[in-house]
Amino acid sequence: MIIPKNKKIPKGFRFAVASAGIKHKGRADMGLIVSDVEAAAAGVFTTNRVRAFNIDLNKKKLRYGRGQAIVVNSGNANVCTGKQGEKDTIYMADSTAQLIGVAPGRTFVCSTGVIGTPMPMDNVRKGINTLARDLGKHSISDVSNAIMTTDRFPKTSSRQIMVGGKMVTITASAKGAGMIDPNMATMLCFIITDARIEGSAMKKVLKDVVNDTFNTITVDGDMSTSDTVLMMANGLAGNKIIKPGSKDIKKVKATVHDICYELAEMMVKDGEGATKIIDIEVKGAKTKADARKAADAIANSLLVKTAIYGNDANWGRIIAAAGYSGANFNHRKVSIFFNRLLAVKNGVSATTDKAANAELKKKKVKITIDLNAGKCAAAALSCDLTEEYIRINAGYRT
Amino acid sequence: MIIPKNKKIPKGFRFAVASAGIKHKGRADMGLIVSDVEAAAAGVFTTNRVRAFNIDLNKKKLRYGRGQAIVVNSGNANVCTGKQGEKDTIYMADSTAQLIGVAPGRTFVCSTGVIGTPMPMDNVRKGINTLARDLGKHSISDVSNAIMTTDRFPKTSSRQIMVGGKMVTITASAKGAGMIDPNMATMLCFIITDARIEGSAMKKVLKDVVNDTFNTITVDGDMSTSDTVLMMANGLAGNKIIKPGSKDIKKVKATVHDICYELAEMMVKDGEGATKIIDIEVKGAKTKADARKAADAIANSLLVKTAIYGNDANWGRIIAAAGYSGANFNHRKVSIFFNRLLAVKNGVSATTDKAANAELKKKKVKITIDLNAGKCAAAALSCDLTEEYIRINAGYRT
Numbered sequence: 110m111i112i113p114k115n116k117k118i119p120k121g122f123r124f125a126v127a128s129a130g131i132k133h134k135g136r137a138d139m140g141l142i143v144s145d146v147e148a149a150a151a152g153v154f155t156t157n158r159v160r161a162f163n164i165d166l167n168k169k170k171l172r173y174g175r176g177q178a179i180v181v182n183s184g185n186a187n188v189c190t191g192k193q194g195e196k197d198t199i200y201m202a203d204s205t206a207q208l209i210g211v212a213p214g215r216t217f218v219c220s221t222g223v224i225g226t227p228m229p230m231d232n233v234r235k236g237i238n239t240l241a242r243d244l245g246k247h248s249i250s251d252v253s254n255a256i257m258t259t260d261r262f263p264k265t266s267s268r269q270i271m272v273g274g275k276m277v278t279i280t281a282s283a284k285g286a287g288m289i290d291p292n293m294a295t296m297l298c299f300i301i302t303d304a305r306i307e308g309s310a311m312k313k314v315l316k317d318v319v320n321d322t323f324n325t326i327t328v329d330g331d332m333s334t335s336d337t338v339l340m341m342a343n344g345l346a347g348n349k350i351i352k353p354g355s356k357d358i359k360k361v362k363a364t365v366h367d368i369c370y371e372l373a374e375m376m377v378k379d380g381e382g383a384t385k386i387i388d389i390e391v392k393g394a395k396t397k398a399d400a401r402k403a404a405d406a407i408a409n410s411l412l413v414k415t416a417i418y419g420n421d422a423n424w425g426r427i428i429a430a431a432g433y434s435g436a437n438f439n440h441r442k443v444s445i446f447f448n449r450l451l452a453v454k455n456g457v458s459a460t461t462d463k464a465a466n467a468e469l470k471k472k473k474v475k476i477t478i479d480l481n482a483g484k485c486a487a488a489a490l491s492c493d494l495t496e497e498y499i500r501i502n503a504g505y506r507t
Numbered sequence: 508m509i510i511p512k513n514k515k516i517p518k519g520f521r522f523a524v525a526s527a528g529i530k531h532k533g534r535a536d537m538g539l540i541v542s543d544v545e546a547a548a549a550g551v552f553t554t555n556r557v558r559a560f561n562i563d564l565n566k567k568k569l570r571y572g573r574g575q576a577i578v579v580n581s582g583n584a585n586v587c588t589g590k591q592g593e594k595d596t597i598y599m600a601d602s603t604a605q606l607i608g609v610a611p612g613r614t615f616v617c618s619t620g621v622i623g624t625p626m627p628m629d630n631v632r633k634g635i636n637t638l639a640r641d642l643g644k645h646s647i648s649d650v651s652n653a654i655m656t657t658d659r660f661p662k663t664s665s666r667q668i669m670v671g672g673k674m675v676t677i678t679a680s681a682k683g684a685g686m687i688d689p690n691m692a693t694m695l696c697f698i699i700t701d702a703r704i705e706g707s708a709m710k711k712v713l714k715d716v717v718n719d720t721f722n723t724i725t726v727d728g729d730m731s732t733s734d735t736v737l738m739m740a741n742g743l744a745g746n747k748i749i750k751p752g753s754k755d756i757k758k759v760k761a762t763v764h765d766i767c768y769e770l771a772e773m774m775v776k777d778g779e780g781a782t783k784i785i786d787i788e789v790k791g792a793k794t795k796a797d798a799r800k801a802a803d804a805i806a807n808s809l810l811v812k813t814a815i816y817g818n819d820a821n822w823g824r825i826i827a828a829a830g831y832s833g834a835n836f837n838h839r840k841v842s843i844f845f846n847r848l849l850a851v852k853n854g855v856s857a858t859t860d861k862a863a864n865a866e867l868k869k870k871k872v873k874i875t876i877d878l879n880a881g882k883c884a885a886a887a888l889s890c891d892l893t894e895e896y897i898r899i900n901a902g903y904r905t
Binding site: 158189191418419453503 | 554555556557558584586587588589621622623624731732809810813814816817819821822823824826827829830831834835836838839851853854855856892893894896897898900901
């Protein structure tokens with residue numbers, strides 16, 4: 110029997126949340142994920158040169174490819190907080206580890222929220238005590254709820270698959286909303302599974318999947334200071350270990366991809382103030398890099414985002430964005446589709462404004478750009494840009 | 508006697524505007540600038556792969572380094588309009604040239620406005636007739652008015668200097684407002700002077716000045732499909748010809764720089780919906796390229812722009828933007844100033860939020876970022892991002 114989607118929890122994982130009052134009183138802002146036994150662990154992190162100290166700390170711990178616990182807080186990113194901030198990060202990991210009886214080297218710590226404000230450590234200390242005391246009383250959905258910042262809804266995704274003769278569960282909890290532009294991506298994602306997976310194989314799966322999912326909404330190098338994807342596989346499902354190159358690792362990869370794509374789509378849908386998802390596909394590019402550049406430029410164009418918000422099929426802005434992206438093509442050969450409607454053929458209008466505008470009234474708009482310059486393609490997920498985005502971000506700290 | 512600033516007109520130039528009803532009825536939307544005699548001419552154009560046919564046409568004509576007339580319209584960019592659009596462009600130049608008795612090869616044509624809509628040629632034809640009939644009846648300020656699209660105010664700048672024993676006048680008319688992000692730069696600028704300048708020297712002056720002024724608000728490669736800066740020097744001031752490497756060419760360069768910087772600042776001030784100018788200086792960078800990258804990333808960060816709008820000195824967003832820019836630095840050494848207030852030292856807060864926020868309440872905010880990694884610097888002009896920007900751009904065509 111497959112248990113209901115929102116209840117799928119891998120064997121041997123427990124959760125807790127706490128309301129520590131880090132930024133706001135009375136809302137859950139700390140979370141804890143613990144495996145009963147040590148797990149294979151892997152991570153993918155922001156490439157921002159300015160990054161939280163916890164990124165460096167977690168990376169260092171991951172050299173051993175093992176992990177058992179993740180403690181996380183929202184409301185304060187603990188970035189640009191100097192030596193004290195580094196001490197506070199270490200304290201969070203070590204103190205949690207001690208209270209729950211896990212090795213500090215197997216305990217990861219993540220923080221998300223405002224940059225440059227010292228962590229209110231009295232609150233954090235109390236929060237950690239609560240987390241340790243309440244471990245097992247909460248669900249992974251509660252953790253998703255506790256790590257929200259500007260998110261409008263919590264993000265959890267789960268799947269079960271048969272591998273090596275056993276049913277295994279893979280579940281992930283994520284946060285991320287300010288993904289309107291790659292440079293405001295602030296995401297966390299924790300993937301846990303009871304599958305037994307060979308460490309190096311899992312590491313590669315995670316890297317590839319992040320590239321194809323979260324990185325299509327967060328262009329390479331344009332990440333926040335805290336972006337982290339962590340995965341832990343504790344093996345308690347009892348399957349035969351999944352090895353690199355095996356059929357089972359492909360199955361795991363496809364499933365982790367499904368989960369991460371679902372979460373990425375949730376993040377875009379939750380884009381600050383967004384009313385619509387924009388699903389962009391560039392095809393017919395000369396090279397993969399050209400397709401990537403064009404897709405990213407269109408996905409990030411404020412003029413495209415505002416036009417879609419206004420139900421205005423202003424394809425001139427789309428073709429102009431492709432034009433300055435650096436991709437190599439002849440605009441006299443370009444076709445553009447809004448959903449299935451051919452709006453532009455050979456670089457000139459192929460339909461009426463009325464017909465094209467009507468296609469934008471949907472909650473999810475697919476824009477396909479055929480550069481007719483080759484055979485390569487790339488996709489990007491974006492969302493529209495609204496007055497609400499300005500309101501959220503002009504007043505985020507106040 | 509130096510005539511008042513807004514009246515300085517180089518000798519031997521005449522102007523006309525017309526209300527052709529290209530997009531809106533009853534407002535001036537065409538302009539004509541004509542020199543009585545052939546002039547040395549030079550131009551700088553968009554690097555967008557998708558560009559107006561008039562860009563290619565003007566470039567071709569400029570091979571001879573000579574020009575005499577510029578005909579321009581707003582309301583329609585005549586881009587992505589196919590073969591017919593190209594014919595219409597040629598018609599605009601040739602028909603104007605014929606009516607005013609100037610060689611077609613010395614007559615430039617510029618268009619700004621919506622992309623992808625055929626030019627309403629009946630209107631344009633009538634407009635050209637009016638321009639030719641009324642030549643000399645209007646001022647360069649009228650031309651600045653006629654070329655506005657989303658601009659809130661016309662942009663004209665003028666200076667007089669002594670070169671080669673003669674007083675010469677340099678005057679420019681420009682449009683540009685959607686400069687919130689480099690990728691929405693849509694600017695035109697026409698610089699005219701009665702100085703006699705050697706063609707190759709003028710070409711170099713123009714290129715250097717554009718790089719230091721308009722390109723600090725429009726990052727290289729991120730230009731619109733129609734961006735054009737044209738300069739014509741007709742020599743009627745009677746000065747001895749100004750040669751490359753001379754003191755006088757330096758004087759001309761400094762003056763053209765002043766004019767273009769003034770116009771660039773006007774464009775930023777007029778940024779769609781903007782309430783403030785953000786003057787960004789990155790210093791202490793290891794290389795010039797690093798400084799440029801960091802300045803551009805900060806200037807274009809939506810999170811920085813919205814924070815400044817909200818009077819929120821959220822310097823974490825500034826340091827994060829520098830971090831993902833690709834510039835090489837250690838964030839633990841970074842200083843940030845808001846105007847003259849040291850807000851961040853060695854990567855951590857050095858003041859109170861209240862003091863820093865107070866600095867943002869000015870109409871022009873200077874942000875200085877010292878990376879403390881070397882000796883190179885770069886500047887960028889930006890503006891804040893407001894709800895009004897969304898309203899303008901979500902409804903631009905409708």
